[in-house]
Amino acid sequence: MAWTRQLSSGKYQGCYRDALGREQSAGTFTQRPKALREASRLESEQREPGAVDVEGGKITWGAWFELWHESRNLSYATDDCYRSTADNHITPHWGKVPLKDITTLEVSKWVKGMLKPRRRTERKRSPWTVRNALMLLKTSLNAAVEAKRLGANPAKPVPYPDLPEGVERYLTPDEVEGITFYMDGFNALIVWLGVNTGLRFGELAGLHWNRIDFDRKVIHVVEQFNQKSRTISPLKDKQRRTVPLPADLTGKLLQYREHAARGRGSTCGLTHDISRCGGDLLFRGARGAPIKSNDWGKTIWRKALDLAGVEGRVRPHDMRHTYASWLIQEGVSVAELAELMGHSSWEITKMYAHLSDTGFDGVRDALDRRRGKVTPVEPAVPAVDVEVLAAQLADMQRQLSVLKGYTAPIAADMPRTPEDYGGLEIAR
Structure with missing residues (x-):
């Protein structure tokens, strides 16, 4: 039950006990009844299920x-x-x-x-x-x-700052060719798989052979390698997905499988936080350990970028952005891309939407209709060598005359010199 305590200042402090029996203050008031009412109200709230832990809110x-x-x-x-x-x-x-x-x-x-x-x-x-x-x-x-340490999030109403407009950094096919040129076959395959599937680096590092369906030419993205715990962990946002493989990349993976089969184990040897291990990893480092994004990015990736002359800040994660940019420029919808990328929301995928020209032709046609007509495009007139044309016409007339059994004289009104063409400049 709530109670009050009179202070040396003459004011009254409302007191009550929370759900754990700890004494709490309801504040200081000039009137005793008001202090008692406030203390009784807070005590009632504390007794309700899901009440906020007042003591817990004192943690920094x-x-x-x-x-x-x-x-x-x-x-x-x-x-x-x-x-x-x-x-x-x-x-x-x-x-x-x-x-x-x-x-x-x-x-x-x-x-x-x-x-x-x-x-x-x-x-x-x-x-x-x-x-x-x-x-x-x-x-x-x-x-x-x-955790019931706060009743509401005080930061929730605060808006995020506006972001400056800018052009994201994506790799072009020529840049990818240049980067892989300066890598060995093993590391080049990692890059080609990254830009053609959009897998995160942890998903690439944790990819198992049994997750590739070579008959259907797809990859089942189910887990990832967690560098911190060194385990095979669930995906980010738990977004399992199936990603198609291009035919040429499937061929490269088949060749790599034949080469890697000699040292492949029945399991990956790592602890799995989800499911059971069904085979070995696709990629392992020089000492047999799973590849790590930081180590690989600062050595293999960085060296290839420098040798290929690729400018700007380009990270291994940009292989994933490159995949998205290539697909959106080829007309793949934002909804399809979100599914392939494993995004939990379309809002994340919309960052790539500006790369698409989808619908531009329809907009242009609508504007042309609004003006009432479509502006005709006049074909370019090729330059004519008048002397050559005249000679060809004369030769055709002679051949026609031979076929008819006689030789006809050249028409008197047929032009013979440049002056006969009205002084036009003749291409030579």
């Missing part, structure tokens, strides 16, 4: 992030990226702030401060960086709500 964001993040099943690259974002952009500001003290207004001010710092000594962050930091903060606070 930094401590909560460590507690929450350790429980997540993430790939090595994703885990490293999130920790870097937290250490560099979130923890310096929110690390020592209790969850219950984080407000929507303060989160908005934090976002604005990163985009437009007040002091020259403060570093300005890019919209992409701020977006990623805000996304991680929101996700962590959503988890706090689910």
Whole structure:
């Protein structure tokens, strides 16, 4: 039951006990009945199922992030990226702030401060960086709500910053040819498989032979290699899918299978978090270990890029973007692409939609109809060598005369010299 306590200031403090029997304060009031009512209301809420753990909201964001993040099943690259974002952009500001003290207004001010710092000594962050930091903060606070440490997510109403328009970096077929030219057959096959299937690097590293159906020419994408735990783990967003294989790539895989069969085992030798192992991995490093995106990207991939003269920041993950860009430019719909890429939402796939010219012809026809007519395109008139044409006509007339049994004189009105053509300039 709730009660009040009179303070030395003459005011009244409302008190109650939460669901765990711990004493809690409902605040300080000038009137005793008001303090008692507020304490009784909070005590009733605490007794209801799913009530917020008041004590749990006192944990700092930094401590909560460590507690929450350790429980997540993430790939090595994703885990490293999130920790870097937290250490560099979130923890310096929110690390020592209790969850219950984080407000929507303060989160908005934090976002604005990163985009437009007040002091020259403060570093300005890019919209992409701020977006990623805000996304991680929101996700962590959503988890706090689910854990009953918060009643609502204070960062949820804060909008993401607008992103500048720019052209994404995709590889052209010539660039892929150049990159694979400077690789051995094993690593070149990894690249060709990446740009022709859109598999994430972890999916390539965790691909097993039994997941390839050579008769149907498809790959069943079911699992991935987790670099952090060194296990075969579920896919991102658990989006299993089937991806078709081009005929030429199927042939390369068959040749590689014959070469790799001598050292292939019955299992991959790694722990599987899902299903049972049905065969060996397609790709293994020099010492037999699964390939890792960081090691492979900084050595094999980087060296080939430099030798091929490919400019710009191009990552192994851009093989996946290249796959998407090639398909969308060939008329594959966003819905089909989302299915092939294993995206949980079409919104993610729409980033490639600007590469498609689908529907442009229909738009042009509609505009032409609106104007009332279609502008005719006049054919180009080839240059004429008048002297050659005249000689050909004269020769044809002589041959015709021979066929008729007589030789006809050349017509008197047939032009013989350039002047006879009205002074036209004759092509020579």
